[in-house]
Amino acid sequence: MLELIRSPWPWYIAGPLIGLMVPALLIMGNKIFGISSSLRHICAACVPGNISFFKYNWKLEAWNLFLVAGVLIGGFLAYRFLWNPNEIKLNPRLIQSLQQSGITHFDGLLPKDLFSFPALMTPRGLIFMLLGGFLVGFGTRYAGGCTSGHSIMGLSNLQLPSLVATVCFMAGGFIMTNLILPLLLKL
Amino acid sequence: MQLKETTMQKTLLNTNTDFEVRSLDSMCINESEIRHPWWHNLKYLAVGIIFGIILVKSEVVSWFRIQEMFRLQSFHMYGVIGSAVATGIISIQLIKKFGIKTLYGEPIAIHPKRFNKGQIYGGLLFGLGWALTGACPGPLYALIGTGAYVIAVVLLSAIAGTWVYGLVRDKMPH
Numbered sequence: 001m002l003e004l005i006r007s008p009w010p011w012y013i014a015g016p017l018i019g020l021m022v023p024a025l026l027i028m029g030n031k032i033f034g035i036s037s038s039l040r041h042i043c044a045a046c047v048p049g050n051i052s053f054f055k056y057n058w059k060l061e062a063w064n065l066f067l068v069a070g071v072l073i074g075g076f077l078a079y080r081f082l083w084n085p086n087e088i089k090l091n092p093r094l095i096q097s098l099q100q101s102g103i104t105h106f107d108g109l110l111p112k113d114l115f116s117f118p119a120l121m122t123p124r125g126l127i128f129m130l131l132g133g134f135l136v137g138f139g140t141r142y143a144g145g146c147t148s149g150h151s152i153m154g155l156s157n158l159q160l161p162s163l164v165a166t167v168c169f170m171a172g173g174f175i176m177t178n179l180i181l182p183l184l185l186k187l
Numbered sequence: 188m189q190l191k192e193t194t195m196q197k198t199l200l201n202t203n204t205d206f207e208v209r210s211l212d213s214m215c216i217n218e219s220e221i222r223h224p225w226w227h228n229l230k231y232l233a234v235g236i237i238f239g240i241i242l243v244k245s246e247v248v249s250w251f252r253i254q255e256m257f258r259l260q261s262f263h264m265y266g267v268i269g270s271a272v273a274t275g276i277i278s279i280q281l282i283k284k285f286g287i288k289t290l291y292g293e294p295i296a297i298h299p300k301r302f303n304k305g306q307i308y309g310g311l312l313f314g315l316g317w318a319l320t321g322a323c324p325g326p327l328y329a330l331i332g333t334g335a336y337v338i339a340v341v342l343l344s345a346i347a348g349t350w351v352y353g354l355v356r357d358k359m360p361h
Contacts, residue, residue, distance in 0.1 A: 010245075014245030015245075015271040015273075028289065049350075068325075071332070109243075158276065164307060164310070168307050
């Protein structure tokens with residue numbers, strides 16, 4: 001049984017489990033599944049400035065901060081106790097293409113060439129980590145949600161705005177990966 | 188004290204005419220009138236832990252898996268998101284059909300999302316960032332948990348991005 005849990009989970013197990021987050025949070029207390037709101041609550045709690053967008057009683061949304069704290073702990077538990085590092089199988093075409101762009105690390109969850117503390121001093125690292133993170137924070141709030149809030153929660157509730165948002169998430173991702181990323185990897 | 192807070196919240200809700208803000212963050216509208224002690228939030232911590240484990244075990248947190256998705260080199264991510272949405276749709280239909288209530292006996296209410304241009308512009312910007320970092324907000328937290336501490340820098344940058352959005356939001360097209 002533990003062996004089964006330690007091997008990678010296929011999409012048809014992971015997907016439905018993620019979908020169950022939606023009714024679980026609704027039933028627990030009318031909570032709408034969403035992760036990116038936590039970024040707004042952190043701003044409201046720590047650096048509201050004089051910005052009306054951050055002037056609200058964030059303590060009423062504390063549940064969301066508990067949720068994301070849980071995600072962090074869950075990441076730790078899964079990696080520490082349930083991880084089998086030999087079993088990430090990547091598409092050979094991806095490896096080949098990234099190798100041509102000078103990526104050398106394919107073990108683990110991130111390419112260390114791009115994501116590491118030393119890489120923070122390189123133009124590539126700055127773009128992938130700082131600019132990338134900034135776009136995630138700015139874009140999700142501008143769009144009013146992320147993959148959780150729009151693509152999972154919103155689509156589950158058959159919301160047309162969420163479909164628009166999801167299509168745009170994907171469009172942005174395709175543009176970056178196929179048109180811009182090859183240039184950035186040359187830096 | 189608790190009563191006072193509730194009344195304040197009610198007044199806030201009634202006098203807030205900035206519907207755009209509230210429609211951007213429907214979790215604000217969906218506020219329950221019931222106030223609980225803080226430890227009631229521990230159940231959301233538990234849900235988060237499960238979510239974090241799923242994200243790591245299904246390799247959704249892998250930068251490489253996101254690359255495969257955007258290069259159409261693997262079905263995995265499409266399967267995850269697709270089956271998650273299917274499960275969510277069925278769950279919400281069942282909740283509506285049987286009028287299932289919350290643990291505290293309140294009716295479950297989900298406010299509809301309103302369309303605004305932010306879903307297009309913001310969506311595109313997030314998409315660009317998603318492909319760069321290989322992570323949406325959930326995986327950012329999970330990755331830090333796996334010991335990829337440098338992702339804390341990415342998360343701080345995402346918080347900065349949210350903050351700047353708050354700063355310039357009146358000037359952005361919505």
